[in-house]
Every structure is written in structure tokens, then in C-alpha cells.
Amino acid sequence: MALLERTQLDDVLDALATSGSLVHLERLPARPARFSDPTTPLPSRVRERLPIDAFWSHQAAAIDLVRSGRNVAIATGTASGATHLSITTQPSSTAQSGAVFAAQPVIQLRDANGNAVSQAGVSVTVTASGGTLGGTASATTNASGVATFSGLSISGLVGSYTLTFQSTGLASVTSGNIALSAGAAATSFASWNRRSLPASECEASPSTR
Numbered sequence: 490m491a492l493l494e495r496t497q498l499d500d501v502l503d504a505l506a507t508s509g510s511l512v513h514l515e516r517l518p519a520r521p522a523r524f525s526d527p528t529t530p531l532p533s534r535v536r537e538r539l540p541i542d543a544f545w546s547h548q549a550a551a552i553d554l555v556r557s558g559r560n561v562a563i564a565t566g567t568a569s570g571a572t573h574l575s576i577t578t579q580p581s582s583t584a585q586s587g588a589v590f591a592a593q594p595v596i597q598l599r600d601a602n603g604n605a606v607s608q609a610g611v612s613v614t615v616t617a618s619g620g621t622l623g624g625t626a627s628a629t630t631n632a633s634g635v636a637t638f639s640g641l642s643i644s645g646l647v648g649s650y651t652l653t654f655q656s657t658g659l660a661s662v663t664s665g666n667i668a669l670s671a672g673a674a675a676t677s678f679a680s681w682n683r684r685s686l687p688a689s690e691c692e693a694s695p696s697t698r
Contacts, residue, residue, distance in 0.1 A: 522570045522608070524658050525549040529556065541572065543658035571598035571606040571634065573660035574613065580641065580652055580664050586672035587644040589624065594641065594664060596654050598634035606634045613656045620645020620669070622652075647671055 505511035525546040530536070544552070547563060554561045578595035596613050598606040613636040614627045624640035631637075643650050652664040
């Protein structure tokens with residue numbers, strides 16, 4: 490089912506309230522994600538297979554309850570917050586060593602269902618698979634959950650590179666390949682100033698017979 494636009498949703502809620510079908514409506518402001526760990530860590534062989542870096546607080550609580558023998562049911566109206574990063578704008582697929590990418594990467598927060606998550610203040614960092622990464626290696630999401638990088642470049646040998654984007658508690662994402670070519674050649678030259686010497690400064694070389 491397609492999600493309603495916010496203005497349409499407001500119209501629906503107003504109609505329900507007017508008809509008396511809506512008993513209570515409360516809008517909760519956005520709040521930062523809360524992370525936690527189970528009281529007893531999961532076995533390493535299980536943890537390694539999970540595509541996340543941290544548990545949401547309700548996930549950790551559910552694990553503890555299941556381990557204690559309790560019956561647990563978790564219900565959420567929508568996916569519970571951001572779970573991973575996605576790349577909405579890939580960095581340039583070709584670049585010169587040391588030159589700023591023509592296309593700078595843009596990252597979006599997404600939930601478990603792939604929906605964009607609007608959350609400001611989330612720090613996203615970037616690392617390169619090789620060479621030396623230039624530019625600002627971190628960006629912070631805006632109110633739409635979008636982090637835009639700027640000034641990124643890679644200096645290194647000719648070859649193929651990738652960028653990996655990470656954020657605490659979220660599954661990381663890796664860019665497509667970036668084919669790095671040699672940088673612009675550096676040109677150096679020397680110049681000399683020529684001047685005429687007066688006769689007094691000139692020495693005559695003896696002739697050789």
C-alpha cells in the first residue's frame with residue numbers, strides 16, 4: 490500500500506476526528522535512536538552473521554526475555570528507525586589521482602524495509618579501500634536523514650578503489666568501483682636572465698697554437 494502524503498494524512502485524521510471515529514491523537518517528536526546490548530552477549534558465531542553493528546534497545550530486551558523463558562511479542566506500526574545506510578548518489582566512477590571527484594557521494598538513512606528515515610544529527614564516516622583519502626571524511630545527516638560529502642578524492646596508484654560509509658549502530662554500505670588514473674603531470678623549468686657584460690669583465694682566452 491502506498492504511503493499517504495503528509496497533507497493527505499492530515500486530511501484523513503481531521504475527517505476521523507470530525508466524525509468522532511478518532512478517539513485520541515498524539516504526535517510524538519522525533520528522538521535519537523536508543524541502542525543496547527543483551528545482558529549476556531550472543532555467541533560470536535551468531536553475532537558475526539547479523540548485518541548490524543548494534544541492537545535497538547527493544548531488540549536487546551526481547552533477547553533477554555526469550556532467554557529467560559518468557560513469551561515475547563514485538564509489534565511496530567512501521568519499521569523501528571534506521572538500520573542501514575544507502576548511497577543515493579555514487580561517487581565518480583572515474584577520477585584522477587589527487588583530483589576531487591566530479592560527483593560527490595550522498596548517503597541516506599533507511600529502515601529495515603528500505604524506507605528513507607528522516608533523522609538529523611547522525612554522523613557518517615568514509616574510508617577508502619586503498620591510497621590516501623582526501624577531503625572531509627565525515628558528514629552529518631540533515632532533517633531528511635541525508636549526509637552529503639564534499640571535496641573527496643583519492644591519491645594513489647592507478648587501479649580500482651571503493652569507498653565504505655559507516656555509522657555507529659547501522660549497517661555500512663560500499664560504493665561502486667572508482668577507476669583511478671594517473672594525476673596531472675607536474676611540469677618544472679628553470680630560466681636564466683641574460684645580460685651583457687662590459688668589456689672590463691670579459692677575459693680573453695689565450696689562443697692555442
